[in-house]
Amino acid sequence: MxxxxxxxxxxxxxxxxxxxxxxxxxxxxxxxxxxxxxxxxxxxxxxxxxTPDEIWSGVNYLNKLGQDGEAALLAAGLGLEKYLDIRMDAEDKAVGLEGGTPRTIEGPLYVAGAPVREVVSAIAIDPDEDAGPLVIHGTVTDMAGKPLAGALVECWHANSKGFYSHFDPTGAQSDFNLRGAVRTGADGRYEFRTLMPVGYGCPPHGATQQLLDRLGRHGNRPAHVHFFVTAENSRKLTTQFNIEGDPLTWDDFAYATREELVPPVVEKTGGTTLGLKGDTYKTIEFNITLTPLVQGKDNQIVNRLRKAAAA
The missing domain is CATH 1.10.12 (Lyase 2-enoyl-coa Hydratase; Chain  A, domain 2)
Structure with missing residues (x-):
């Protein structure tokens, strides 16, 4: 030594x-x-x-991480983003604030500026022959179960190739494909008409996967759907649910899975009347409960650099 x-x-x-x-x-x-x-x-x-060799190897790695633009991805993969959630959960418990829809990580792929619709939004802009139709719906309520009218529900997810619009390396997706936002109605209801996503893996030649390989870990996520939910006098919720039955649900490299965030997938018919691409479709009911402000403040807002675009 x-x-x-x-x-x-x-x-x-x-x-x-x-x-x-x-x-x-x-x-x-x-x-x-x-x-x-x-x-x-x-x-x-x-x-x-x-050793000095190990130190400079680390410095070189940080240079590659920056060049690849993957710092936020690595933060999820090393559990940093999950750790922040654990701390916020503990802070809530310490002030006696328990319940509500669980938070989980945001991830690096949100884009601000999606068009806002009233109650229902069809967000599958591009055709995707490998993805079946999906309807995501639910009610936004407060802790007492009262529906929250005018709540803003933002949703984004990957396509059948595991790529997100605005970040798709193939350039195949339109802006805001599989991204949308709706205002809830008087009954607190919202609905997104979309296509079934799949999970994704880290870029195979990127800095994040390079480190995961050295750690003997995979860099894959299960199929999932992200949400931001905001409403007057409530704290902003950052969450996502996993698609039931995905084999990686409990082996997510980003540690985002929570037991309460795996809603059942139900098959229905009548999709053509909803404007879906097929009569048989899958539906997921995801009801959302927002929590109140803490001493008049929203302590769940996280300021970080996010991509934005004009719809």
């Missing part, structure tokens, strides 16, 4: 200088965070005897 130097005066002075801790200028919160993260990294280098 190499020499242990972390506890030396020289190293602690270096940490203070690098973060400009107590330097009298700069962002004090950022200085605190950088100091702590550098401290933990330096300690790990000592404790694990991390």
């Amino acid at each position: 190499s020499a242990q130097v972390f506890d030396s005066k020289e190293v602690h002075s270096l940490l203070m200088a690098a973060a400009n801790l107590n330097g009298g200028s700069g962002n004090a919160r950022l200085q605190q965070i950088v100091h702590r993260l550098l401290r933990d990294l330096f300690m790990a280098i000592d404790d694990l005897d991390i």
Whole structure:
């Protein structure tokens, strides 16, 4: 093992200088965070005897991660995004706020700007011969079960190839294909008429899959559908449900599965009267319960960089 130097005066002075801790200028919160993260990294280098070759391999990896634009994908794959959910769950419990539809990770593929419809939106813009028709519907209520009129329900998911519009490497999808937003009616109802999604895998040559390969892990997700739900005097809900029966439901590389978020899939007929591409279709009822503000504030809003486009 190499020499242990972390506890030396020289190293602690270096940490203070690098973060400009107590330097009298700069962002004090950022200085605190950088100091702590550098401290933990330096300690790990000592404790694990991390070599210069390994350090520079890591630096090179971060360069590739940035070039590939996969930092948010890696955050999900390493459990960072799930960990934030665990913390928010614990914060809710600590203030006695339990119940409501469970949160789960947002993921990196939301796009703002989808057209907003009233109650019902047909979001399958592009034909997809490999995907059967699907209707997602439900009611948005408060904790007392009262329907929430005018709630905004945003929905997005992948196509039968596992690609999302605006991120499709084939360029085959129209803008806002399989993405939409609706305002609930007086009865709190919403509905999306769409196509059955499949799961997706990380880009096979990207930085995220490169690291997962070295860890001996796969980079695949089960079929799922994402939601943002907002309403007056309620906290914003970020969630998603998995498609029942997907073999990866309990082996999601992004750790997003929750038991309450696997609703049953039901087969029905009469799809042609709904404007679907076939008479037989699948339907998923996903009822959503929003939670109240905490001391008048929405502490579930997460500010992060998101893609936006004009419909």
